[in-house]
Amino acid sequence: MITVKNLQKTFHTMNGDLAVLKGIDQTIAKGEKVVVVGPSGSGKSTFLRCLNLLEQPTGGEIWFEGTQINRPDCNINLLRRKMGMVFQHFNLFPHLTVLSNITLAPVTLKLKTQEEAVNQAMQLLKRIGLADKAKAYPAQLSGGQKQRIAIVRALAMNPDVMLFDEPTSALDPEMVGEVLGVMKELAADGMTMVVVTHEMGFAREVANRVLFMDDGRVLEEAGPKEFFEHPKNERLKDFLSKVL
Amino acid sequence: MNTLLTALPLSYFSEFPQKFYESFIEKNRYKYIVTGLENTLLITVFAVLVGIVLGTLVALIRVSHQNNPKKLRVLNAIASIYLTVIRGTPMVVQLLIMWYIVFQSINVDPIFAAILAFGINSGAYVAEVIRSGIQSVDKGQVEAGRSLGLSQRDTMVKIVFPQALKNVLPAIGNEFIALLKETSVAGYIAIQDLTKGGDTIRSNTYDPYTSLMTVALIYLLIVMGLTALLGKLERRLHKSDNR
Numbered sequence: 041m042i043t044v045k046n047l048q049k050t051f052h053t054m055n056g057d058l059a060v061l062k063g064i065d066q067t068i069a070k071g072e073k074v075v076v077v078g079p080s081g082s083g084k085s086t087f088l089r090c091l092n093l094l095e096q097p098t099g100g101e102i103w104f105e106g107t108q109i110n111r112p113d114c115n116i117n118l119l120r121r122k123m124g125m126v127f128q129h130f131n132l133f134p135h136l137t138v139l140s141n142i143t144l145a146p147v148t149l150k151l152k153t154q155e156e157a158v159n160q161a162m163q164l165l166k167r168i169g170l171a172d173k174a175k176a177y178p179a180q181l182s183g184g185q186k187q188r189i190a191i192v193r194a195l196a197m198n199p200d201v202m203l204f205d206e207p208t209s210a211l212d213p214e215m216v217g218e219v220l221g222v223m224k225e226l227a228a229d230g231m232t233m234v235v236v237t238h239e240m241g242f243a244r245e246v247a248n249r250v251l252f253m254d255d256g257r258v259l260e261e262a263g264p265k266e267f268f269e270h271p272k273n274e275r276l277k278d279f280l281s282k283v284l
Numbered sequence: 285m286n287t288l289l290t291a292l293p294l295s296y297f298s299e300f301p302q303k304f305y306e307s308f309i310e311k312n313r314y315k316y317i318v319t320g321l322e323n324t325l326l327i328t329v330f331a332v333l334v335g336i337v338l339g340t341l342v343a344l345i346r347v348s349h350q351n352n353p354k355k356l357r358v359l360n361a362i363a364s365i366y367l368t369v370i371r372g373t374p375m376v377v378q379l380l381i382m383w384y385i386v387f388q389s390i391n392v393d394p395i396f397a398a399i400l401a402f403g404i405n406s407g408a409y410v411a412e413v414i415r416s417g418i419q420s421v422d423k424g425q426v427e428a429g430r431s432l433g434l435s436q437r438d439t440m441v442k443i444v445f446p447q448a449l450k451n452v453l454p455a456i457g458n459e460f461i462a463l464l465k466e467t468s469v470a471g472y473i474a475i476q477d478l479t480k481g482g483d484t485i486r487s488n489t490y491d492p493y494t495s496l497m498t499v500a501l502i503y504l505l506i507v508m509g510l511t512a513l514l515g516k517l518e519r520r521l522h523k524s525d526n527r
Contacts, residue, residue, distance in 0.1 A: 092431055094427055094430070094431065117430075117433050117434070117435050118433065119433075120430065120431055120432065120433040121432070121433035123431070124431075124432075125427075125428075125431040127424060127427065127428065129424055131422075131424040131425060131427065131428035132428075133425065133428070133429075133443055133447075134447065134524055134525075135446050135447050135450065135524050136524070137524075144432075144434075144442060144443075145429075145432035145433060145434055148434060148438050148442060149433060149434065149438075177523075177524040177525075177526070178524075179524060179525055179526070180526070190428075193432070194431075194432070197432055197433060
């Protein structure tokens, strides 16, 4: 579904060039759940953000559902409809109610009528147990509620793949569970997912494949059992000994 | 305090009905005030509209250029010159230039020239206010909008702009209040605005107190009304902040 070939990203900063991704090759199949772990600054978020072109790669190719997307002639907006994204800081629209947050994109893009969009949004809200918050504003919600609604907002576009960028890193510890719960449900439904996270428990339980990134490269990838119990790379062993 | 007392003889208060009669009733002098107020409001309202349109346009040009320096280079340069010139020269001079140079050989109502001059002036300040408002909106908001497949334009209109407007409403309100008061120099190109009207009464009656104080009071009342209105609007826009 997603194929990445020799992906490179260099940021041009005032202190010179900073190579964040140094050649990544990956293939993510339909229905697969890939979890990316690694230390801060390893490039895992940049990798994820390159997949829906929030960051423009400086080298390599990204293919999504049979088309190369990092080309000038690719309609980036059409592509993003099929890729939902969930952010570390939720990024709900604070001036809109929960319901409008969810219906904004489908209605604006004329994919659904207002009525259809509201029906779908209410259904999704019921699924995560927040139907009573439909008329509330984001400022009135807890972090966990905000993130669950951010997930639902992305789902309202009926995406083929969901990208999660450290979805639980900004949450109080007691709210992590409710967000991971929604994500697990989503995984069980067969959604293709790419998750950048520090939640090793989630990686172990849900992932088909875990990638370890450091210094702009994927240093190890394996099934979760193999990854956590028999790590081969020295850097990964060191990392796991600190986080587990 | 002493100078004020000598400037305003106490006898003024006992003579006030007489003074009032002379200033406003006699020879229908109140008409100077009424016409003046009409013109002042006319110029302000339309100059505000010109200012908003122009300011928003310039702000959008500046922001899109800043986000992507390759885009709109020429327009950004023009906008930049406009801001520098307008903010770097006095309003009265701009008004005089508009009337005596730009419209020198074209026959238009001076009020039209004034609306244009004040609108162009206001636009420069509004542009900077709106630009700061757009830039005050968190980058994550744009990313969230774009990640849902919304175009740059939709994201701007539906997500960034409403939040920017909320942030800058007090500053925009101040700008309009300043503009209302600034129109008092319209008399320079022989427009009978509120200030000029009051001044005409003063020169006819030789009584500066009644006429000028009345004019000041009217400005004050309008500004207080506008402030109250803006406060109301601001509270409505901040509905979503309540926890």
